[in-house]
Amino acid sequence: MSQSYDRGLVEDFGRWRDFSAGMWAWVFHKFTGWVLIGYLFTHIAVLSTAIPAAGGDPSIYTNTLQGLEDLLVVRFLEVGLLAVAVFHILNGIRLLFVDLGVGLTAQDKSFYASLVLTGAIVVASIPTFLVGQL
Amino acid sequence: MAEHYSSFSRHGTGWLLQRLTAVFLIGVLAFHFMLLHFVNHAADVTFMGTQMRMQQLGYFVTMIAFLVTATFHGVNGVYNALVNQGLAGTQRTVVKWSLVAASVALVLQGIRVAFAMTGSPIL
Numbered sequence: 207m208s209q210s211y212d213r214g215l216v217e218d219f220g221r222w223r224d225f226s227a228g229m230w231a232w233v234f235h236k237f238t239g240w241v242l243i244g245y246l247f248t249h250i251a252v253l254s255t256a257i258p259a260a261g262g263d264p265s266i267y268t269n270t271l272q273g274l275e276d277l278l279v280v281r282f283l284e285v286g287l288l289a290v291a292v293f294h295i296l297n298g299i300r301l302l303f304v305d306l307g308v309g310l311t312a313q314d315k316s317f318y319a320s321l322v323l324t325g326a327i328v329v330a331s332i333p334t335f336l337v338g339q340l
Numbered sequence: 341m342a343e344h345y346s347s348f349s350r351h352g353t354g355w356l357l358q359r360l361t362a363v364f365l366i367g368v369l370a371f372h373f374m375l376l377h378f379v380n381h382a383a384d385v386t387f388m389g390t391q392m393r394m395q396q397l398g399y400f401v402t403m404i405a406f407l408v409t410a411t412f413h414g415v416n417g418v419y420n421a422l423v424n425q426g427l428a429g430t431q432r433t434v435v436k437w438s439l440v441a442a443s444v445a446l447v448l449q450g451i452r453v454a455f456a457m458t459g460s461p462i463l
Binding site: 236239240242243246247250253254256257259260261264265267268271272275276284288291295298299301302305331334335337 | 359362363365366369370373377378381382383384385386387388390407410411414415417418421442446449450452453456457458459460461
């Protein structure tokens with residue numbers, strides 16, 4: 207049988223010092239979600255250069271993508287995007303288990319594990335993302 | 341503290357679809373990142389390379405499914421976040437249909453892009 211749990215108002219960010227692990231997980235999941243949906247719209251806008259490319263000028267697509275990749279700031283933003291995506295995926299898996307009622311007593315530990323694993327994957331990926339730029 | 345907490349069966353279709361699309365996206369987003377950053381480096385992407393990938397039916401269908409599920413999951417997530425913040429009444433209705441319109445536009449443009457990437461543009 208389910209039972210409600212008074213977590214207080216998470217939406218009141220002014221009380222962030224009182225946030226527990228689960229509430230930080232909620233905040234980070236929302237933040238990373240906003241970034242990812244914003245990126246999806248931007249991504250389709252950039253990839254839309256495929257339309258004139260298919261019309262006879264393939265260089266417009268290739269030059270746009272390679273031109274962006276030539277910018278160091280874009281490479282760093284991609285590392286940020288990877289961090290955001292990896293955390294959202296790992297915490298999303300954690301949330302699916304929480305929804306199924308699995309591992310509830312370790313939900314705070316699984317949040318910390320998501321953070322540590324995200325950090326490790328991102329650090330290990332930095333050379334691949336910045337190759338040719340530094 | 342509750343011995344067992346489950347939010348299953350207490351919510352509607354949107355709640356379930358958000359979870360089902362999440363399961364699909366976990367795999368496909370990870371695959372997308374791996375393929376286009378680690379197997380094929382993003383800096384080496386060319387229209388010809390994209391065309392070769394998109395001309396494979398399985399890859400093409402996967403990318404369309406990726407587009408549709410990611411759009412639903414992301415936009416529905418934004419809507420849920422706004423409702424959590426207290427969005428209600430007329431504002432909620434306006435925001436809801438604006439998000440639906442943005443989603444439809446994104447999916448349609450994404451499908452145009454996908455066909456263009458095969459080398460056979462539509463519209």
